[in-house]
Amino acid sequence: TEQSDANANTPKLSNLSTDGKAWFIHPVAMVDYFNVTEKKTETWDSVTNSRITLLHPRIRQNAVDFINDVEEQFGIQLRVTTGLRTIDEQNRLYEQGRTISGNIVTWVRGGYSYHNYGLAIDVIEIKDKKVNWEENVLIRISSVGIRNGFSWGGNWKKQKDYPHFEITFGYKASELLEKYNKGELDNEGYIIFD
Ligand SMILES: [Zn+2]
Known part of the structure; x- marks a missing residue:
């Protein structure tokens, strides 16, 4: 027929x-x-891309996927504002708002932040070339970060940190500091995980 x-x-x-x-x-x-x-190896944002290349090699793809998934699903463009922060930088930052002027921006000394090992990122929305500080956006996109393997600072019981996402591989920061002090590092200075 x-x-x-x-x-x-x-x-x-x-x-x-x-x-x-x-x-x-x-x-x-x-x-x-x-x-x-094939997974994309870069995001929409060159600033973000260069910060991601300084993260621990084990979480770089997670970070790229997180940013790209958020853009794809919500049309929200995130920028990584902080990724790796060395222990020296962390110590200097800790003094801000304590022994030197400025607002307190961190609660921990050098070695006790996952940023010190390239295992954490802070993100913020860039909209019309400006930063959007609304917490609602971060609450909205948090599940995408979690799906890509991150723990979210917005779930912390005390001192919630909405822009903050980290991958700990089950290690406390103090345990990472121990590995760091023992020199369990690859030739680029990143912690070696078993
Ligand atoms: Zn952070």
């Missing part, structure tokens, strides 16, 4: 042969089915 001829000319994404023995899956459908699409 005319109807079946029309069907025969329609490309199908998948088909089972009439004897039921062989599958045909269109290559385009196969890419989705096996999720073999």
Whole structure:
């Protein structure tokens, strides 16, 4: 009939042969089915990209995926404002608002922040080339960070830190400091995990 001829000319994404023995899956459908699409290695933002390259090698792709997923799902463009912060930098920052002028911006001394090991990022929305400080945005996108392996500072019981996301690999910061002091570092200075 005319109807079946029309069907025969329609490309199908998948088909089972009439004897039921062989599958045909269109290559385009196969890419989705096996999720073999290559992950992007960069985000929309060059500032973010250069900060991500200084993170611990084990979390760089998580960070890229997090930023890209948020853009894809919500149309929200995040920037990484802080990634790696050395122990010396952390100590200087700790003095701010204590022995030197300025607002207190950190609660911990050098070695006790996951930023010191390149295992944490702070993010903020950039909208119309300006920073959007609304906490609502960070609450909205937090689940995407969590899905990409991060713990979120907004879930902390005390001193919630909405822009902050970290991957701890099950280590306390004090345990990382111990590894650091023992020199369990790769040749770029990142902690070696077992
Ligand atoms: Zn942070």
